[in-house]
Amino acid sequence: MSTVPPTPLDRSAEAPDRFEASRSAPGATPSVDEHLLAPPASPPTPGGPDRTSSAFFDSVLSARTDLFRGSREVLRESYVPSRLPHREEQLRAVAEVLAPALEGHLPSNLLLYGKIGTGKTAVVAQVRQEMMKRDDRHAISAFVYVNCGTIDTPYSLLQTIANHFAARDDERVPTGWALDRVEAAMRRLMDARKGTVILVLDEIDRLVDRSGDGVLYSLSQLNTQLEATRVALLGISNDLKFTNRLDARIRSRLNEEKILFPPYDALQLQDILRDRAQAAFRDGVLEPGVVERCAAYAALENGDARRALALLRLAAEMAERDRAKRITPDHVVKAKNRLEQDIILECCRTLPSHCKVLLYAILLAYEKRRSSVLTGEVYDSYASLVRRLGLQPLHPRSISNHISELESLGLVRATIVSKGRGGRTREITLDVPLSETLPAIEDDPVVRPIARPRVRGQTLLTNFDSPVRSTL
Numbered sequence: 356m357s358t359v360p361p362t363p364l365d366r367s368a369e370a371p372d373r374f375e376a377s378r379s380a381p382g383a384t385p386s387v388d389e390h391l392l393a394p395p396a397s398p399p400t401p402g403g404p405d406r407t408s409s410a411f412f413d414s415v416l417s418a419r420t421d422l423f424r425g426s427r428e429v430l431r432e433s434y435v436p437s438r439l440p441h442r443e444e445q446l447r448a449v450a451e452v453l454a455p456a457l458e459g460h461l462p463s464n465l466l467l468y469g470k471i472g473t474g475k476t477a478v479v480a481q482v483r484q485e486m487m488k489r490d491d492r493h494a495i496s497a498f499v500y501v502n503c504g505t506i507d508t509p510y511s512l513l514q515t516i517a518n519h520f521a522a523r524d525d526e527r528v529p530t531g532w533a534l535d536r537v538e539a540a541m542r543r544l545m546d547a548r549k550g551t552v553i554l555v556l557d558e559i560d561r562l563v564d565r566s567g568d569g570v571l572y573s574l575s576q577l578n579t580q581l582e583a584t585r586v587a588l589l590g591i592s593n594d595l596k597f598t599n600r601l602d603a604r605i606r607s608r609l610n611e612e613k614i615l616f617p618p619y620d621a622l623q624l625q626d627i628l629r630d631r632a633q634a635a636f637r638d639g640v641l642e643p644g645v646v647e648r649c650a651a652y653a654a655l656e657n658g659d660a661r662r663a664l665a666l667l668r669l670a671a672e673m674a675e676r677d678r679a680k681r682i683t684p685d686h687v688v689k690a691k692n693r694l695e696q697d698i699i700l701e702c703c704r705t706l707p708s709h710c711k712v713l714l715y716a717i718l719l720a721y722e723k724r725r726s727s728v729l730t731g732e733v734y735d736s737y738a739s740l741v742r743r744l745g746l747q748p749l750h751p752r753s754i755s756n757h758i759s760e761l762e763s764l765g766l767v768r769a770t771i772v773s774k775g776r777g778g779r780t781r782e783i784t785l786d787v788p789l790s791e792t793l794p795a796i797e798d799d800p801v802v803r804p805i806a807r808p809r810v811r812g813q814t815l816l817t818n819f820d821s822p823v824r825s826t827l
């Protein structure tokens with residue numbers, strides 16, 4: 356089987372959707388999902404056995420299409436909006452650094468940094484689209500995007516880059532080679548392309564956390580080793596201090612230019628949401644206060660535009676489920692609670708086993724007392740639960756560390772209190788709703804064998820109106 360070599364403008368390796376947007380042109384072969392949506396070859400006979408389910412689906416579908424103007428993709432993360440309000444300065448700054456590539460010059464290396472959801476990836480996606488449009492001279496031989504959040508080992512990174520430049524199947528780097536060989540193949544393939552390569556390493560801090568800075572050293576050296584190709588590195592990070600963990604030489608090479616993406620405030624988030632809402636919803640569907648509420652919640656959560664969009668999207672889904680004609684501020688409250696519930700579930704799922712049992716002990720004690728619990732009580736309950744699982748309880752000191760971990764995840768709060776005669780203990784309060792966290796942890800495979808019996812068919816309770824601190 357042969358692969359089609361990437362065209363000069365089709366330059367994204369392992370890219371998320373927004374870097375591949377140019378591929379799904381109208382009239383292109385439908386994706387698997389689109390095939391699934393195609394009408395069945397022989398429709399069921401009216402009045403036949405499928406009538407009820409068909410009517411049921413019709414009613415569900417008709418209720419679902421009222422609010423949206425067209426494609427609901429507009430509210431998804433993968434969508435690249437044509438305007439990025441409040442990122443004009445950053446767009447201009449990135450474009451100014453990269454523009455020399457269009458004239459055949461090597462741009463400086465560039466580092467973009469800022470907290471989550473501040474538009475870093477979106478800005479790069481948009482700059483890339485604009486540069487691709489303007490590169491009539493094909494001065495840019497490749498604009499490679501790699502997300503180091505998923506491709507986070509030196510091997511997979513070098514292999515991904517190498518394979519982006521492989522024009523034929525037999526040039527591709529397989530798994531299982533020695534790292535030196537992969538690196539040499541990558542250099543050879545890159546050099547054969549001739550021109551300027553812009554290499555985007557998104558979530559570069561995760562790569563360094565996982566694998567150290569050795570591979571960045573190799574990449575930052577490329578221009579001294581290649582003959583016909585020059586490489587500009589564009590790192591994206593949301594850890595502002597990550598460069599402190601780099602070797603001084605790599606740091607200075609990567610830091611040639613730096614651009615900060617500050618968090619959005621509530622008013623800026625409103626502008627972002629209004630743009631998207633206008634494209635997504637039919638006129639008059641949004642009640643006053645919806646955009647404002649989504650923006651206010653997301654502004655409290657570090658000014659994260661992703662969060663603001665997720666709230667708006669989920670609020671619309673809540674409204675659809677209610678079969679409402681309009682999206683109201685109450686739908687936003689429900690959406691916020693649902694998002695927090697999802698975060699709690701995810702948080703519980705990723706805890707180490709002992710930590711899960713400890714959290715379960717805290718929840719049970721909390722359920723009984725309905726007020727704060729002390730470390731000592733929790734330890735005893737944890738120890739007996741863990742023994743029922745056939746495990747040895749951890750030392751109280753380790754448990755204390757686990758309590759700090761639960762605290763850093765925003766699940767509990769622990770305050771040191773004096774208990775007379777110089778004794779000190781920690782008082783633990785729950786920072787998430789008991790009604791959602793308890794069933795979530797009881798459903799976990801580690802805890803399930805020691806969990807209290809559940810009523811058959813019981814599902815997770817969703818207490819949409821429970822007050823939750825937005826610390827997660």
Ligand SMILES: Nc1ncnc2c1ncn2[C@@H]1O[C@H](COP(=O)(O)OP(=O)(O)OP(=O)(O)O)[C@@H](O)[C@H]1O
Nearest residue numbers: 432439440471472473474475476477593627660661
């Ligand atoms: N100024 C903006 N205008 C319109 N949409 C925006 C803007 N900033 C961010 N977004 C949208 O918010 C979402 C998150 O943005 P993006 O992925 O660029 O954030 P990020 O800074 O890369 O976050 P992370 O560090 O978590 O990767 C995307 O859907 C993006 O389109």
Ligand SMILES: [Mg+2]
Nearest residue numbers: 475476477557
């Ligand atoms: Mg990003």
